[in-house]
Amino acid sequence: MADVTLNNIVKTYNKGEVKAVNNVSFEINKGELFGLIGADGSGKTSIFRILTTLLLPDSGTASINGFDVIKDYKTIRKNIGYMPGKFSLYQDLSVQENLDFFATIFNTTVKENYDLIKDIYIQLEPFKTRKAGKLSGGMKQKLALCCALIHRPTVLLLDEPTTGVDVVSRKEFWEILKGLKQQGITILVSTPYMDEANLCERIALLQNGSIMSIDRPNNIVKQFPDTLFAMRANDMGRLQNVLRSNKLIKSCFSFGDFHHVTMDSGELTMDNLEKQLIESGFQNVIIKEITPTVEDCFIYLMGNAMEN
Amino acid sequence: MKKQVDKSLVIKAEKLTKRFGDFIAVNEVTFEVCAGEIFGFLGANGAGKTTAMKMLCGLSTPTSGNAAIAGFDIYKQPEQIKKSIGYMSQKFSLYEDLTVIENIQFFGGIYGLSDKQLKGKSDELIETLGLKNETKKLVSSLPLGWKQKLAFSVAVLHEPKIVFLDEPTGGVDPVTRRQFWDLIYQASDRGITIFVTTHYMDEAEYCNRISIMVDGVIKALDTPINLKKAYSTNSMDEVFYKLARGAERSG
Incomplete structure (x- = not known):
């Protein structure tokens, strides 16, 4: 069964004046690494916010692990890991404090799920007492990923995790994603960088709120x-x-x-x-x-x- | 239009250094940029690009070293420097709650254009960008691509000697990204020097020369072709990766 489904999702702003998401439907299979590829304003973030139960669609339905984003929002919030496009950790807490905080909120401990974040956390460990606000861009991104993973989510939703990040850190980040996929986590990731599309199993090309094409990258290329x-x-x-x-x-x-x-x-x-x-x-x-x-x-x- | 043949230097930096306590953000950086050149200023995250750019714009005083921007001394004449440059970044460009025309008038006024100059310039700009029907719209209602093209045009409204562009095309769709570079070429043809940072390696190819900064120093500076030769590869991506991979401050 699909882990994530969207059926005819529509979302408008300003009393219908701005159509952010225009009749979007797709499914993500269990354990799949799926990419939403599009520029700013193409509707990526609205889709993320609907799936993470932070925004209500105008019409259409969506579910995660079979749970409806409207009716079952409390269950979904326990099951997913979400990394928003804007850095949203506590800047005045240290690396370790942020991690402990998010583990506690989800009723778990860092120790219990350490195996999942170990490879990423090792790189952060030398800075564990540093305040999150004082970390470099790449380190912030890794800490945010650790915090999104600490309760062992079934579905990981990453909104533009590599925007503004240099080539070296981007390569490292995609290596990490591959590792997480191997552990069976379903991943939805968005990016404005077209070269990252090839690193996903399937992609949806998004423009002005509509999907222009959805397939494996090599099939999309064949359709040229x-x-x-x-x-x-x-x-x-x-x-x-x-x-x-x-x-x-x-x-x-x-x-x-x-x-x-x-x-x-x-x-x-x-x-x-x-x-x-x-x-x-x-x-x-x-x-x-x-x-x-x-x-x-x-x-x-x-x-x-x-x-x- | 024929490119101006002008070998005069508009940026001359000599051992430019900025320390924050015992941390050396920019470490004895030396380079020159010619008038009308498109200069790509690349580097890993945390390499010191932003700090270096702030010094070059007259916004931050160096700890040591010298630099002249458009012929003005970076220590003694920061105000003249600010008048001779334009600046735009992905994060700050225009006032969202002002209309298109209000933004043009505001920035034109700040840069000291007379009412007459401003009228001529703004008509020309609106015509070129095809924004005739949008002049009274709030900037917040424009698509990002339009915003960025407008922001660039406003940054060069006063025909500065140099325009500093900090990741101007981040998040922009692939067609608009290329249209943005058309505007860059046009400005460069008029003799305006372009100093640009980007994370898109294909855009590095559009620059006359690029520098790559790692851990506070410029590790490489040359034309894209020569850099690819030097690192025996045919992709700029690979050149960047080879240079920045060992960075201590990256990540």
């Missing part, structure tokens, strides 16, 4: 409708302008040191485009066929959503 090319040349700014003004080019977006390009392949081939570019004065032209990333798919789907 065009052949995708990566291109570079000596003048990347001009290359983008030249490509965008070419009627046979369908799309052109910068992706680091390459532009990702789709074209009308009936009319244009890699070879004759390269020739054209060299004739227009570009040097060191490289064109190669590549596999799309989740970000390519996200941009494509956003374009589709805007047309409809």
Whole structure:
């Protein structure tokens, strides 16, 4: 059975003026690592707040471990672990005091569930007497995760745990999540970083409160409708302008040191485009066929959503 | 528009240092940035980026070392520095409870534009961003992407020598993120120097040069291409990881 289900959830603010969540349905299986991928304002946090029983939906139903988010909110609150996007521990309590506090609130002790947090807590232990407010970003994030885990939740809900965190800490954090998944904990995690999508088993791509696509990352990538090319040349700014003004080019977006390009392949081939570019004065032209990333798919789907 | 060929330095930092008690947040940092350059200022969490940026903006006095920003001395002329720069961050950019036009007028006024200049500038800005129908709306009601584009345009309203951008694209959708960089390129073409921090490694590629700070020192500074060569990899992500992995202050 699914551990988390949402059926046609709608949430509006300002008397219906702002539609934050627009008819969203999905299920997360037991032990699954599921990602909500979307920018700020796409509805991620509203979904988290509905699932954690902190916000009532306008319509639709949702449940966790079979318990309804409205009727059974007290049971759900005992069973879940929640790490909000905003750091919400007590800044003026120490690392150890925060942990003891949350364990006590959930009627348990740090000792009882220590095995679950041990690998993370070891890194915090040298700072256990430091006030939470004085920790670095990465350490705060680890402490918040420990506090969310201390009562051994069945479902862990993490709202943008890696936002504003550097590449090294982000990699470590995803390693930790993999470990928790292996212990059978169901995890819902949201992120604005598209590269983290591949680390989830399944993902939902969210934009303006609606799910644009939901699947395994490799299946989402397979659904990209065009052949995708990566291109570079000596003048990347001009290359983008030249490509965008070419009627046979369908799309052109910068992706680091390459532009990702789709074209009308009936009319244009890699070879004759390269020739054209060299004739227009570009040097060191490289064109190669590549596999799309989740970000390519996200941009494509956003374009589709805007047309409809 | 042709990029201004101007090799003059707008940032010159020499052994810039900031201590808090026995903690050295920024440790003898030396670097230069040219006019019109897009300079990426990267680093691990806790590496000292924010402290360094505060000193460069004239908001925090260094413990030792020297720096000149837009030709002004960081110790003696912090007020002139503040007039010559623009600043925006993900956290602080615009007043949410003022309208679009009120924000433009407020910041334009603070930066000392005359009423006439302000009128011309604000008309131009509203036109470029396509905000004609939104001028009387509260900033809080705008989507984040629009807010960030407006905040950037306001930060360069007075045509500063340098604009400091602290994680300007955090949380922004992938299409808007790229439109934001179009604005950065346009400002750079006008000769404005861009000093930008980001956690998106693809954005590091859009910079002319980047520095990577670890534990209070600049561990690497070069063009993205040269850095990738030096660390034998084709991804900036990997360059950053190799440099920051050993950080004592990270995590």
